[in-house]
Amino acid sequence: MSKKKKDWKNEKERLLRLDREERRKEYRRQDFISLDKIPSWREENRPNDKEEGKELTGGGGPSDKVSLYKGDITVLEVDAIVNAANSSLLGGGGVDGCIHKAAGSCLYDECHSLNGCETGKAKITCGYDLPAKYVIHTVGPVARGHVGPTETNDLTSCYQNSLRLMKEHDLSTVAFPCISTGIYGFPNEPAAEIALNTVKSWIEENSDKITRVIFCVFLETDFAIYKKKMSVIFPDNEMEVTEEQLTGDNASPSKKSTTKEESEDSNRVMECVLGQ
Numbered sequence: 001m002s003k004k005k006k007d008w009k010n011e012k013e014r015l016l017r018l019d020r021e022e023r024r025k026e027y028r029r030q031d032f033i034s035l036d037k038i039p040s041w042r043e044e045n046r047p048n049d050k051e052e053g054k055e056l057t058g059g060g061g062p063s064d065k066v067s068l069y070k071g072d073i074t075v076l077e078v079d080a081i082v083n084a085a086n087s088s089l090l091g092g093g094g095v096d097g098c099i100h101k102a103a104g105s106c107l108y109d110e111c112h113s114l115n116g117c118e119t120g121k122a123k124i125t126c127g128y129d130l131p132a133k134y135v136i137h138t139v140g141p142v143a144r145g146h147v148g149p150t151e152t153n154d155l156t157s158c159y160q161n162s163l164r165l166m167k168e169h170d171l172s173t174v175a176f177p178c179i180s181t182g183i184y185g186f187p188n189e190p191a192a193e194i195a196l197n198t199v200k201s202w203i204e205e206n207s208d209k210i211t212r213v214i215f216c217v218f219l220e221t222d223f224a225i226y227k228k229k230m231s232v233i234f235p236d237n238e239m240e241v242t243e244e245q246l247t248g249d250n251a252s253p254s255k256k257s258t259t260k261e262e263s264e265d266s267n268r269v270m271e272c273v274l275g276q
């Protein structure tokens with residue numbers, strides 16, 4: 001007997017009324033990661049503060065409000081995860097494919113009602129079977145390796161419009177993938193610069209509105225790039241920022257992913273999409 005197809009509107013209303021414990025029973029994946037398992041950038045760089053019971057002198061500074069996490073965005077238990085969608089909003093591959101697969105068919109049905117999304121803009125839906133309450137769908141620029149003013153402005157707008165939706169919906173924890181850096185071909189380093197600087201500026205103007213922004217990277221290459229750049233863009237007050245970091249060290253990111261590693265990562269993406 002096939003399962004009765006759920007009506008997305010009723011399902012959304014029902015799910016958004018549940019408290020966290022009740023919601024947890026509905027997650028498609030029970031191996032979800034709760035926020036308390038993800039250290040802030042400051043905690044990660046000053047683990048002793050926590051052990052020594054030191055008050056975080058940062059007191060909610062930008063480095064207390066961001067995290068770097070390497071893995072699958074669909075397991076993160078946050079208010080919203082951001083989807084690197086295409087203009088149809090009707091799913092596809094990569095992180096978009098993984099999110100749709102993990103959220104279930106109601107996500108497609110609600111996205112279908114939104115009539116697409118322009119590049120740089122963002123729209124919000126329920127998260128359905130995901131641990132995330134909401135999904136913010138944004139459409140990055142198709143860069144194909146070229147970064148000009150248009151691509152830069154469009155990618156900046158993706159982060160700004162996603163954060164604007166967070167604020168409008170009183171949401172305070174969000175995870176971003178590396179928007180446009182996969183099939184849309186935005187070079188990883190400039191994309192990371194845009195992501196980190198746009199988020200930092202927004203946090204400085206809205207620090208009372210946000211608890212955590214998680215940069216969720218999937219590839220080793222991006223992990224190394226974000227780690228290097230975050231130590232400069234989100235320096236801890238007491239943390240030394242070396243001259244080399246300030247001037248942009250010549251060394252390549254600490255660990256370039258090997259083609260084998262990248263292909264393993266893309267295999268994992270395909271597994272998540274194909275559900276193997």
Ligand SMILES: NC(=O)c1ccc[n+]([C@H]2O[C@H](COP(=O)([O-])OP(=O)(O)OC[C@H]3O[C@@H](n4cnc5c(N)ncnc54)[C@H](O)[C@@H]3O)[C@@H](O)[C@H]2O)c1
Binds near residue numbers: 086092095181218
């Ligand atoms: N990559 C593909 O094979 C593929 C195929 C068709 C469509 N798409 C998608 O690509 C277009 C958007 O391009 P894009 O470069 O913005 O997105 P993307 O191609 O999904 O890549 C964006 C980033 O997300 C990373 N990523 C992949 N899976 C996950 C995951 N589970 N958790 C966290 N991060 C992950 C990926 O490694 C990359 O760094 C849309 O059409 C969308 O449907 C991707």
